[in-house]
Amino acid sequence: MATPRMDPSILEIADIIRYPAAEEAFLREFGLVPTPSARPQATGTLQGRPPASEYWGICKDLGFNPGEPGCDGEVVTYNRRCKKGIRPSFKCNRCKKQLSQLRGTDALHGRQGQGSFFACRDVLGRPNVKIARREVIWLTYAMIKGFSSRNTKELIEKEFKMSNTTRTDWRNYVREVALAELLEQPPMGGVGQVVQIDECLMRGRRKANRGRLLTGDNVPPRRRNNYGGVSDKGPWIFGMLCVSTKELRLFEVDKRDAATLGPLIAKNVLPGTTVFSDEWAAYRCIPGLVNANGTPLNLDWHTVNHSVNFIDPATGANTQRIESEWQKAKRRLVRNGNKTTPALMRSHLAWLWWRSVNARPNVKDKFLRLIEAIARRYPL
Missing domain, CATH: 3.30.420.10 (Ribonuclease H-like superfamily/Ribonuclease H)
Known part of the structure; x- marks a missing residue:
């Protein structure tokens, strides 16, 4: 008899949101983020160095740098150091254009012209969101488990710093998914x-x-x-x-x-x-x-x-x-x-x-x- 599928425990979900590799693997398993493309065999190394972590495609094909629409460089992921610590980012090895993975482009987020669940559009029409994916995972987990908005904040307040408005908005985004599902029910x-x-x-x-x-x-x-x-x-x-x-x-x-x-x-x-x-x-x-x-x-x-x-x-x-x-x-x-x-x-x-x-x-x-x-x- 097959073992019934079970949700991750609160300790397991804590490990998923604590370690970037576990977070990425979880999101890719359920199709929430795209999988990187296969690197062309002819590209070899980047400027004499081994390829950076993951290859996502050619800069001009992804529309990665509007300032240089004809750039033939490769877009890869890397960990960029900033004031807030290490932040996962995209980078073109030729034009040196950099973008946070929270922003990226439509092609990088994988939804044809409309961003993704983790990247809503800003006033300029760009996929953009100021909240990390691990925070979205936690908010979704806490919501389906019946945690109140206050408990959601208190349980992991030391790890995430988000406003009440942000937390409320993302809970509303999850409810919109339920509404869309209801409208299609027989x-x-x-x-x-x-x-x-x-x-x-x-x-x-x-x-x-x-x-x-x-x-x-x-x-x-x-x-x-x-x-x-x-x-x-x-x-x-x-x-x-x-x-x-x-x-x-x-x-x-x-x-x-x-x-x-x-x-x-x-x-x-x-x-x-x-x-x-x-x-x-x-x-x-x-x-x-x-x-x-x-x-x-x-x-x-x-x-x-x-x-x-x-x-x-x-x-x-x-x-x-x-x-x-x-x-x-x-x-x-x-x-x-x-x-x-x-x-x-x-x-x-x-x-x-x-x-x-x-x-x-x-x-x-x-x-x-x-x-x-x-x-x-x-x-x-």
């Missing part, structure tokens, strides 16, 4: 599968007037009940949970009417799925839903009247599991000092979906799954 459920649906106003209120003011504390009492057509402060989150796989999909919606919720259900649920919901009026559109081709979905829809029972005694319909997820979502998005802005809400919800699929307690390779997803979004 519908869930199927014949014999149960999907529970529900909606929640994602705002919090203080208990016993204690603690910090939350969104719900600033809403007048007459606005606290929202019934579909009235847009209220929130936002409203519509959720779908597949009972067998525990996959949770959450979507921000402006209204809870049939015109808004119906298309989301049709896009994310397979034909023949059993759907459990409460008796909210907007769900009456479920029997008539069709897919993008106009084919009826034939969903097996059952409801539960929460004013009478939490579980329908006749059909067993309930929304217990999806409702239990709202507390977890609010804890991450509303409470615990989190300040989720409206612009980032979609990516935060996508991150909750990612964790429901790839970060369950029985999943032992959640970090490696995330690394592979990043490699898919940023192909070499």
Whole structure:
């Protein structure tokens, strides 16, 4: 029986980010950075010396030095000494052009004309980032393991010196990967599968007037009940949970009417799925839903009247599991000092979906799954 794949331990990840050779080998193994080209046999040595560590190509072919576009020199890697210590860099042996490996060029970063996950574009359109790759590895590892932003900083504060803004930005970049993955997911459920649906106003209120003011504390009492057509402060989150796989999909919606919720259900649920919901009026559109081709979905829809029972005694319909997820979502998005802005809400919800699929307690390779997803979004 094959041994299941497991994430590196925190000590193993510390070794990866401590030693440059281990870091480079890890990133190349998962396709996050390109592998250097094979050195042409005719080049021999560089100015009478053995070739520098790795050969990356000809200067003019890589567009390495815009000041000398016809340079025929070889671009290699070497360790450049600077005030901050030794920094891995690229260098042309003919024109002597040097670039930090944090910057480089599009060809060196390997993504056709668009940089890489480790090199975003600056205002001049150049691939550039002021954070080392080992720091990105640590931030990604800490995030998927559930470390808070504060713990991420404290655990390795002596090794990395990064601002709160930088740390927050990179956590957002990782969530964007999860959002891109969610948008490409096929519908869930199927014949014999149960999907529970529900909606929640994602705002919090203080208990016993204690603690910090939350969104719900600033809403007048007459606005606290929202019934579909009235847009209220929130936002409203519509959720779908597949009972067998525990996959949770959450979507921000402006209204809870049939015109808004119906298309989301049709896009994310397979034909023949059993759907459990409460008796909210907007769900009456479920029997008539069709897919993008106009084919009826034939969903097996059952409801539960929460004013009478939490579980329908006749059909067993309930929304217990999806409702239990709202507390977890609010804890991450509303409470615990989190300040989720409206612009980032979609990516935060996508991150909750990612964790429901790839970060369950029985999943032992959640970090490696995330690394592979990043490699898919940023192909070499």
